[in-house]
Structure formats: C-alpha cells, structure tokens
Amino acid sequence: MGVGLQRRHWLAGAAALASPAWAAPPTPGPGGEIVIGQSAHLSGTLAGTFTNVVKGQELALEEFNRRGGVAGRRVRLVTLDDAYDPKRCVDNVRTLIDTHGASVLFGLASTANVGAVLPTLSERKVPLVGVYTGAPALRARHHPYFFTLMASYRDEVVQMVRNLATVGRTQIALAYHDSPFGQLMLPVVEEACREAGSTLVAKAPLDIPGAQSATTVQALAAAAPQALIFMAFGPALVPFVRAARAQLGVPIYCPSIANSKALLQALGDDARGLAFTNILPYPMRATSTLTRDYAAAMERARLPVDFDHFFGYLNLRLLLEMMRRTGKSLTSQGLVNTIEGLGKLDFGGYTLAFGPHNHHGSSFVELLIVGPGGRFIR
Numbered sequence: 608m609g610v611g612l613q614r615r616h617w618l619a620g621a622a623a624l625a626s627p628a629w630a631a632p633p634t635p636g637p638g639g640e641i642v643i644g645q646s647a648h649l650s651g652t653l654a655g656t657f658t659n660v661v662k663g664q665e666l667a668l669e670e671f672n673r674r675g676g677v678a679g680r681r682v683r684l685v686t687l688d689d690a691y692d693p694k695r696c697v698d699n700v701r702t703l704i705d706t707h708g709a710s711v712l713f714g715l716a717s718t719a720n721v722g723a724v725l726p727t728l729s730e731r732k733v734p735l736v737g738v739y740t741g742a743p744a745l746r747a748r749h750h751p752y753f754f755t756l757m758a759s760y761r762d763e764v765v766q767m768v769r770n771l772a773t774v775g776r777t778q779i780a781l782a783y784h785d786s787p788f789g790q791l792m793l794p795v796v797e798e799a800c801r802e803a804g805s806t807l808v809a810k811a812p813l814d815i816p817g818a819q820s821a822t823t824v825q826a827l828a829a830a831a832p833q834a835l836i837f838m839a840f841g842p843a844l845v846p847f848v849r850a851a852r853a854q855l856g857v858p859i860y861c862p863s864i865a866n867s868k869a870l871l872q873a874l875g876d877d878a879r880g881l882a883f884t885n886i887l888p889y890p891m892r893a894t895s896t897l898t899r900d901y902a903a904a905m906e907r908a909r910l911p912v913d914f915d916h917f918f919g920y921l922n923l924r925l926l927l928e929m930m931r932r933t934g935k936s937l938t939s940q941g942l943v944n945t946i947e948g949l950g951k952l953d954f955g956g957y958t959l960a961f962g963p964h965n966h967h968g969s970s971f972v973e974l975l976i977v978g979p980g981g982r983f984i985r
Contacts, residue, residue, distance in 0.1 A: 644703030663919030678935035780832035817843025895956025
C-alpha cells in the first residue's frame with residue numbers, strides 16, 4: 608500500500624459525526640477519581656524501550672496527586688497493553704472509555720495505532736493529548752480531539768539534514784525500519800534533503816530487530832555516503848551502529864525515539880559520537896522549575912536522571928497541568944476548550960502554543976552528541 612493511501616486510510620473518518628449514543632462525555636471513575644486512559648506496548652519486541660517511560664509517567668502522577676490533584680480530585684492512569692497492534696489498541700481505547708470511564712486518552716505509542724484510533728476519538732468525543740510518535744502524517748489534517756506536545760519527526764529530520772549541510776556533508780544514506788513508521792518517514796527524509804540541497808545517495812530498509820544490519824550497511828556503503836541517518840528505533844540500533852562502525856567511518860544521526868538508555872549502555876564505546884535529535888528540555892541540569900521538579904522526583908525514587916524517564920514524566924506532567932487548569936468539573940470537552948484557549952505558555956521551562964486550529968504545540972528540536980561514558984554533549 609502506498610504512503611499516500613496509507614495516510615488517507617489511517618485518517619479516514621477522523622472528522623466523522625459522533626453517534627448520538629456517545630454524545631455525552633464519559634463519567635468520572637470510581638470514588639470521584641478522574642481517569643486517564645493509555646494503550647501502549649507493554650509486551651513484545653519493543654516493550655523494553657518503554658519501561659522507563661512508564662516509570663517516568665508514574666513519578667509525574669504521584670507528584671501531581673500529592674500536590675492535590677485536580678482541585679482535590681485524584682487522577683488515575685489506566686494503561687492497557689496493545690503489543691503494538693492497531694486493532695488491539697482500538698479495542699483498548701473503547702474499553703478505557705466505556706468501562707474505565709476515561710475522560711482523556713494519553714500516551715499512545717505507535718503511528719499506526721494512533722491513526723487507527725482517530726475515528727474513535729470523533730465517535731466518543733474524547734481527546735487524545737500527548738503521544739509517543741511524531742509522525743507528520745498524523746498531523747497533516749486537523750482533528751478536533753487530537754493534540755500533540757512534542758515536535759514532529761519531520762521537525763527532527765529537517766534539523767538533522769540542515770546540521771549535516773552546515774558541515775559540508777550533503778551526500779546522505781538512509782536506513783529505515785521496514786514498517787509503517789519507516790515507510791512513512793522515507794518520503795519525509797527525501798523531501799528534507801531536497802529542501803536543504805542535499806542528496807539522498809542511498810536508502811535501504813532495515814528489519815525491526817536489526818538482524819540484517821550488516822547487509823543493510825553494506826548496501827548503503829556502496830554509495831560512499833558522507834553521513835548516515837538511522838530512521839528506526841528499538842533493538843536494531845545496536846547491531847546497526849556496530850555494523851556501520853565496522854564498514855563506514857561517517858557520522859550517524861538518529862531520531863529522539865531511538866534514544867534509549869539501555870541500548871546506549873549495550874553499545875558501550877560504540878555509542879560515542881552518535882548524534883540524536885532531542886525534543887525535550889535538557890534534563891541533566893536542573894535549571895528550570897520543570898527540570899528541578901523532575902530531579903527531585905528521581906531523587907525520591909532513587910533513580911539517576913535520564914531522558915527515558917523524563918520523556919514519560921514531561922508528557923504526563925503537561926497533560927496533568929492542562930487538566931488542573933480545566934478545574935474540578937473536568938469533562939472531555941472542557942479539557943479541549945482549555946487546551947485550545949492556552950495560546951503560548953511556558954510550562955516551567957518548556958513552551959507550548961495552542962489554539963482552536965493549532966493542536967500541535969511544539970516544534971522544539973536540538974542536537975545532542977554521545978560523549979565519553981555515554982554522557983550527552985549539547
């Protein structure tokens with residue numbers, strides 16, 4: 608199926624009229640709690656890269672409830688496992704709304720899953736606020752109940768290609784996941800290269816576990832690129848980087864979604880010099896209210912500050928702050944109205960901008976390099 612057709616398929620029905628049976632917003636959870644619903648890959652090949660994100664979410668929620676929740680009402684996060692399967696994700700979302708009484712959805716973690724869920728959001732009139740995918744296709748068409756809190760993958764790719772062009776590396780090779788994610792990102796990388804005056808000299812698909820990394824790198828190396836873009840994530844990072852180090856001596860640029868502490872530790876010295884796009888405030892220095900609160904939460908949990916936990920902490924904290932601003936009588940539509948009315952706002956060191964026709968609040972991207980000992984250099 609072509610990329611354009613996939614996009615139309617995933618986004619079809621996003622603006623469909625709601626069924627009268629679901630016109631009323633969900634009721635709050637038991638005991639007056641406010642329920643947030645999440646469907647994510649708690650099992651499967653990529654589950655290990657999500658463990659610390661989930662823990663970061665838990666830390667943000669514990670902190671928020673300890674401070675009084677939403678005008679004294681506790682908030683509960685219910686997370687169901689979809690094993691990265693779109694159909695299972697849609698079923699989970701319906702269960703979260705219909706059975707658990709979720710008034711808002713959060714933290715879906717797959718491009719295909721989010722695309723599959725968009726029609727359900729319109730049917731149930733329940734917002735999805737914050738996802739762990741930056742796929743530009745999902746943002747191409749305005750959806751009344753879909754909001755993002757981080758920059759898109761296109762924003763990240765543009766930053767990669769522009770940075771490489773400034774240092775004279777305009778002959779670029781691309782390895783992309785052989786998956787809906789990779790297929791969607793291929794034309795995005797091609798477009799970013801054209802815009803920057805660079806040339807995509809080679810491109811090759813990569814299997815999700817990375818078992819064929821050596822073969823993929825060999826195919827890319829034949830074009831003598833000046834840089835590699837790894838448009839993938841999960842366990843494939845380790846064998847791909849090692850194969851690239853053995854066959855090519857060029858910079859390797861990776862998207863933020865590939866930045867996993869466990870995988871960098873597995874790479875050891877081979878991680879040194881890797882470039883990652885970063886769409887979060889830098890958490891290693893507590894220079895803002897947000898990063899100070901995060902550092903304190905990690906200290907209470909006796910965990911070292913890192914990006915993985917911060918990814919989950921920041922995303923949920925932003926949603927919780929929007930819920931707090933909505934107030935005690937929070938409803939699905941009330942939350943939508945609050946977010947659309949925010950305008951430009953600094954959330955303790957992270958700036959977002961929303962409006963009635965702008966549901967994608969950030970385009971912030973910077974580049975980080977892995978230095979000695981796995982430390983990041985800005």
